[in-house]
Amino acid sequence: MFKTYTFPSVFEGNNTDLKNVSPDLINGLKIFHNGEGYVIGNLALTEGVSPHKNINSAPDELDYQILLKAALLIANQKLGNPITITTGFPFSTFQLNKEKATQLIDGQHTVEYDAATYGGGIKKNVQVEVAGAQVIPEVIGCTIALRKGITKAQGNFFVMSLGYGTLEGLLSTEGGIVQRTSLSTYGLRYAINLLEKELAKEHYLELKTEHQIDAAFQKGVIFLNRKRIDIRSMRDRVLKQYYEDVISPAMRKAFNDNDFMASQIMYLAGGGAIYTALVDCFKEEFRDVLDLEIAHEPQSLASRGYCINSAQLNGGVKSTAVGLDIGNATTVVSIFDDNNTVSETSIPSEY
Secondary structure (H helix, E strand, O other): OEEEEEEEOOEEEOOOOOOOOOOOOOOOOEEEEOOEEEEEOHHHHHHOOOOEOOOOOOOOOHHHHHHHHHHHHHHHHHHOOOEEEEEEEOHHHHHHHHHHHHHHHOEEEEEEEEHHHHOOOOEEEEEEEEEEEEEEEHHHHHHHHHHHOOOOOOOOEEEEEEOOOEEEEEEEEOOEEEEEEEEEEEOOHHHHHHHHHHHHOOOOOOOOOHHHHHHHHHHOEEEEOOEEEEOHHHHHHHHHHHHHHHHHHHHHHHOOHHHHHHOOEEEEEOHHHHOHHHHHHHHHHHOOOOEEEEOOOHHHHHHHHHHHHHHHHOOOEOOOEEEEEEOOOEEEEEEEOOOOEOOOOOOOOOO
16 A cells, blocks of 8 residues: 655765665665765665764754655655655644744755765756645654554554654544643653663763664664674663653553543554564553554554645545655655545644
């Protein structure tokens, strides 16, 4: 139903000639912005020294604008022009960034990139036409994907989006969301920082950035001073501490007994849903309360919800619809894998 294109949300300035260093565009992203070259995503991790991104960056910041250009390039290469884009922000920053992001994304864009990184020749320009843009809360994107995507979720359900920078959650009903239940708090970065502090007690971390620590966190292994260190048990401990210190208290504050009477299922989405130790904490707390399910391909759920919303903006036409999730850890671009239409569904007017 969907095709998703994912790359790490990191970048670094780089004006050197890089030729034939990647197999394709998505692994060889090098974008020019205001005359300066930047390697992005996997290319930044392989060719860069200190790949980075600010957490929860705003549309007027360099981080967001460079990642946006990379995503626009990918969408244009797959769909051509024009395209319609839906993207999102956490509840905590949504109102602050909604208008700026919409103005930034909507309209004409010139994206200058280096195709030599993957054997595509030389520096090129591509014109990208965004015919419509909408910005919605990230967790709303998740609920749209759950109801209108592969899962076809019915009735009332809780959704928890376990992101890198922010954890989001709420109760969704067939009539809309329950605003009172919306929560937004620290994301997986909290656990990764705990692990970094634990490692620093015994090892020199060689000036690694937190995104490099995150990459090791995902793999369960890190190389320090030419030694392979298994960090899986340490990762499990900090994830449990993160759940006990942050997630569980936030849910106790947001959800009450009446909410649990209204729904018997909770969906987990986002990058945190891939960690068994974290999922087990949810299972332990709610084993006698509700059923727990990991959403289909949880890391791209919000992006797929955005894509469905874009098709709805197009009157149900999928062929120009794009879902864009510029996350703190990964950026996900979603398009439809077919050109049929989707049925109309209402999005709460306040968004």
